[in-house]
Amino acid sequence: MSRFRVDGKVTLITGAAGEIGSSIASLFAEQGALLALADTAGDRLQLLASNLGSSTLVLDADLSRVCECRRVIDETTTRFGRLDVLVNNVGVCPRISFLDSTEEDWQRIVDINQKSMFFCSQFAVPFLRPAKGRIISLASHAARAGAAANASIYSGTKGAIIAMTKAIARELAPDVLVNAVAPGAIDTAMVRGLPADRLASIVETIPLKRLGTRGEVAAAVLFLASAECGYMTGATVDLNGGWTMI
Numbered sequence: 001m002s003r004f005r006v007d008g009k010v011t012l013i014t015g016a017a018g019e020i021g022s023s024i025a026s027l028f029a030e031q032g033a034l035l036a037l038a039d040t041a042g043d044r045l046q047l048l049a050s051n052l053g054s055s056t057l058v059l060d061a062d063l064s065r066v067c068e069c070r071r072v073i074d075e076t077t078t079r080f081g082r083l084d085v086l087v088n089n090v091g092v093c094p095r096i097s098f099l100d101s102t103e104e105d106w107q108r109i110v111d112i113n114q115k116s117m118f119f120c121s122q123f124a125v126p127f128l129r130p131a132k133g134r135i136i137s138l139a140s141h142a143a144r145a146g147a148a149a150n151a152s153i154y155s156g157t158k159g160a161i162i163a164m165t166k167a168i169a170r171e172l173a174p175d176v177l178v179n180a181v182a183p184g185a186i187d188t189a190m191v192r193g194l195p196a197d198r199l200a201s202i203v204e205t206i207p208l209k210r211l212g213t214r215g216e217v218a219a220a221v222l223f224l225a226s227a228e229c230g231y232m233t234g235a236t237v238d239l240n241g242g243w244t245m246i
Contacts (some may be wrong), residue, residue: 007032010080011225012072014063014120015090017041018161019188022048022137023214024087024221029053031222038063039090063090064111069119073127083127085225088117088137091157093190100150105154114164115156121168121178129175135168136224137161138217139236141184144244158182162236169234178235182221184240187211207242209245 011028015036025037027144038059039045049056053098056155057079057237077083089110096105121135128135142151143158162180169178185191185202191211192199216225220237232235238244 002061004222006085006225008034009084009225010034010036010076010082010099011085011087012036012038012076012083012120013087013089013140014038014072014116017044017217019091020186020214020217021089022181023051023218024089027215027222028085028164028183028225029056032082033085036072036079038072052161063116063120064108064191066119067105069116070123072122073120075184077127080132083124084118084131084133086124086128086133086135087221087225088135088161090116090119091138091154093147093151093154095148095150096153101153109153110157114160116163118164125176126171129172133176134225135165135172135178136221137175137178138221139165139180139182141182141240141243143182144238155161158185166234167234169196173233177224177229179224179229179232179234180236181217182214182236182238182240183217184238184243185211187213205243206240210241212239214243216240 011033013021013025014024017039025035036057037045038061042060042061045058049058059072062074063069073200117137135179137160140158142155143162147155165178165180220239
């Protein structure tokens with residue numbers, strides 16, 4: 001049997017319609033997971049689900065709202081009868097300078113990136129505990145070093161995810177393992193949308209001299225969900241080509 005399988009593990013992935021979320025979903029499906037996919041991008045989510053099999057549950061949800069966080073947990077566990085893995089991936093990163101940011105900007109980004117992680121995790125715990133399950137949250141290199149350009153609120157929310165990962169891991173141990181992945185510059189539309197000279201200068205500062213791939217992020221998440229990762233909790237996997245060596 002190949003390693004890092006998640007056969008039969010009921011896995012809820014938030015932000016599943018995005019490039020990284022869909023890569024995580026596809027890899028988990030290949031490795032045997034039963035999937036619930038939550039996002040607001042209905043058409044893209046339905047297309048992804050159709051490619052992953054009829055057992056995939058699609059949840060159109062605005063996870064900036066606490067009631068929606070509860071609903072996706074409830075609908076997942078009603079459908080599958082259990083929950084083994086929660087992947088908190090939903091997030092936004094609008095390019096807004098610190099000086100131009102408004103209270104509305106702050107609230108929206110915090111609600112989507114940070115509040116959703118907290119409450120999806122909280123509502124999942126009654127199901128994850130008996131399953132000896134996993135919570136895996138997507139942080140960012142921006143939490144370590146600050147965002148590359150005009151994303152101070154985003155950086156703060158990702159720093160909060162790392163801190164909350166540690167605190168939640170302490171509280172839930174030994175029943176639930178709680179970890180995070182902090183990607184650096186990954187080959188996605190958001191990164192490719194940077195000005196060419198800016199992107200080139202970023203790549204030049206990365207010791208491995210390239211962007212990461214969505215598949216590499218998905219593989220890190222899969223490892224944290226797998227049986228082989230049984231002695232790691234409260235950790236953040238820095239997946240950034242050596243951009244920040246801490």
